[in-house]
Amino acid sequence: MxxxxxxLAILFVFPPLLxxxxxxxxxxxxxxxxxxxLQPYYDILKLMQKASVYSVTTNWIFRAAPMVSLAAVVSAGxxxxxxxxxxxxxxxxxxxxxxxxxxxxRFVIVLAALDxxxxxxxxxxxxxxxxxxxxxxxxxxxxxxxxxxxxxLSLSEIFLGGLSSSWxxxxxxxxxxxxxxxxxxxxxxxxxxxxxxxxxxxxxxxHEVMVLDHSGVDLAYILYGKAVKLFLFGTMLVSMMMxxxxxxxxxxxxxxxxxxxxxxxLIGVVESTMARLRLNKVSFLLFSAFIFSIFGFIVILVRxxxx
Amino acid sequence: xxxxxxxxxxxTVILGLFIVASTRLxxxxxxxxxxxxxxxxxxxxxxxQDMELYIVLxxxxxxxxxxxxxxxxxxxxxxxxxxxxxxxxxxxxxxxLLLSGVAIAGSFLLASKLHFPVKISSDILIPSSFSxxxxxxxxxxxxxxxxxxxxxxxxxENGIFLFAILLLKKMPLLVExxxxxxxxxxxxxxxxxxxxxxxxxxxxxTIQLTTLKD
Numbered sequence: 001m002x003x004x005x006x007x008l009a010i011l012f013v014f015p016p017l018l019x020x021x022x023x024x025x026x027x028x029x030x031x032x033x034x035x036x037x038l039q040p041y042y043d044i045l046k047l048m049q050k051a052s053v054y055s056v057t058t059n060w061i062f063r064a065a066p067m068v069s070l071a072a073v074v075s076a077g078x079x080x081x082x083x084x085x086x087x088x089x090x091x092x093x094x095x096x097x098x099x100x101x102x103x104x105x106r107f108v109i110v111l112a113a114l115d116x117x118x119x120x121x122x123x124x125x126x127x128x129x130x131x132x133x134x135x136x137x138x139x140x141x142x143x144x145x146x147x148x149x150x151x152x153l154s155l156s157e158i159f160l161g162g163l164s165s166s167w168x169x170x171x172x173x174x175x176x177x178x179x180x181x182x183x184x185x186x187x188x189x190x191x192x193x194x195x196x197x198x199x200x201x202x203x204x205x206x207h208e209v210m211v212l213d214h215s216g217v218d219l220a221y222i223l224y225g226k227a228v229k230l231f232l233f234g235t236m237l238v239s240m241m242m243x244x245x246x247x248x249x250x251x252x253x254x255x256x257x258x259x260x261x262x263x264x265x266l267i268g269v270v271e272s273t274m275a276r277l278r279l280n281k282v283s284f285l286l287f288s289a290f291i292f293s294i295f296g297f298i299v300i301l302v303r304x305x306x307x
Numbered sequence: 308x309x310x311x312x313x314x315x316x317x318x319t320v321i322l323g324l325f326i327v328a329s330t331r332l333x334x335x336x337x338x339x340x341x342x343x344x345x346x347x348x349x350x351x352x353x354x355x356q357d358m359e360l361y362i363v364l365x366x367x368x369x370x371x372x373x374x375x376x377x378x379x380x381x382x383x384x385x386x387x388x389x390x391x392x393x394x395x396x397x398x399x400x401x402x403x404l405l406l407s408g409v410a411i412a413g414s415f416l417l418a419s420k421l422h423f424p425v426k427i428s429s430d431i432l433i434p435s436s437f438s439x440x441x442x443x444x445x446x447x448x449x450x451x452x453x454x455x456x457x458x459x460x461x462x463x464e465n466g467i468f469l470f471a472i473l474l475l476k477k478m479p480l481l482v483e484x485x486x487x488x489x490x491x492x493x494x495x496x497x498x499x500x501x502x503x504x505x506x507x508x509x510x511x512x513t514i515q516l517t518t519l520k521d
Binding site: 170176287292295298 | 401430431
């Protein structure tokens with residue numbers, strides 16, 4: 001029971017801290033002090049207290065979307081092992097549910113953006129849908145490789161020890177998976193080389209343009225959902241790379257915190273050192289991610305997952 | 308299985324993909340240098356159990372010649388013709404990347420059908436060599452600037468080298484050195500030809516050469 005609470009506590013409380021750490025890292029690179037580490041929490045709390053404004057052209061889809069999206073992302077989180085802790089729900093094949101819950105979250109936000117009737121938001125929706133379907137296939141291919149390596153179709157078995165011997169046997173393939181997954185992660189969470197989460201006024205943005213009409217509690221839900229999504233992808237990346245776990249619960253949790261902060265700093269460094277790609281180069285980047293994972297997949301097929 | 312050798316092979320193929328996907332000549336040359344450098348270390352890992360002096364020598368020559376001297380020479384060539392990128396390739400970078408992915412799959416398929424008389428220390432060595440050769444071909448046919456075709460030729464040659472290190476024990480040192488000398492002269496000649504094309508015709512687009520008449 002305690003373990004279950006720990007999992008849920010980390011899942012619910014930790015995510016906005018990631019955004020805060022990314023902000024701090026970027027501020028450090030720019031030579032500024034930057035907003036406080038807990039700023040995302042303040043933002044979400046502030047938005048929670050405000051009322052929402054709804055345009056008269058929208059209908060119930062627009063109002064339901066933020067809630068459905070947050071619910072889908074959090075349900076995906078319930079399937080994901082965090083800090084070496086077993087998730088509350090697990091069954092064979094839950095990785096497919098995981099990917100489609102995230103897809104559902106994206107889908108309702110896209111619908112809500114189309115529902116506003118603004119051509120600007122429609123453009124963002126079109127971009128998000130395009131990049132979404134290009135990245136989904138890569139995510140699935142990577143998960144297939146991981147499933148083959150750990151002989152399991154359940155996220156909790158893959159990430160809790162399923163990969164521990166694979167780094168010694170087929171390390172190079174896992175490096176391919178990690179690189180490809182990191183590229184997809186940047187696309188899925190609209191981080192800098194693909195999309196700039198800071199700007200609101202440029203024609204090239206993807207995710208932010210879809211949520212321009214949301215306000216108050218709805219915007220808080222969307223912000224929080226975005227943080228949880230980043231947290232989930234980060235957890236996956238970190239669990240792929242750090243397969244070593246001491247069996248002590250608290251030591252593992254502390255390790256996990258440091259790993260996630262390291263992950264946030266990595267994203268911050270990427271965002272500070274790279275310029276945003278031109279929009280038509282994004283599909284190119286997704287192609288490369290896809291080819292990396294295809295390459296890994298072929299090597300696994302030829303070599304066998306357990307040589 | 309030798310994980311380090313696998314890592315080297317996969318890394319060379321990935322760097323090959325980077326070369327194929329980029330159109331900026333400076334980047335292509337840098338990555339080519341890095342690829343050759345990593346490739347030069349392959350014999351050391353492959354024959355780690357029974358190391359002999361000439362294996363170290365071959366590695367060293369490849370690392371110095373291909374990793375450092377040739378990239379310097381190519382840099383000199385692009386400085387001389389003041390060219391920075393291959394702007395209008397016949398096959399776009401995205402398409403080439405996709406074709407390379409197909410090529411990688413194809414070479415794994417092909418390699419699984421072949422039987423070799425010698426013992427192969429890693430079963431992804433032959434496929435990666437084939438993939439590098441095909442990527443070199445793609446660069447050769449897909450690009451219009453002579454300098455990127457030279458880079459394509461060198462990628463192809465890297466693939467052949469990967470194939471040849473299988474026979475390092477059976478092949479005399481002299482042959483290996485002969486190949487390297489050949490290659491060096493070829494690059495030198497091509498560099499000079501590029502410069503002459505540039506001097507004569509004010510650009511070095513090889514497409515233009517087909518329209519030349521007496």
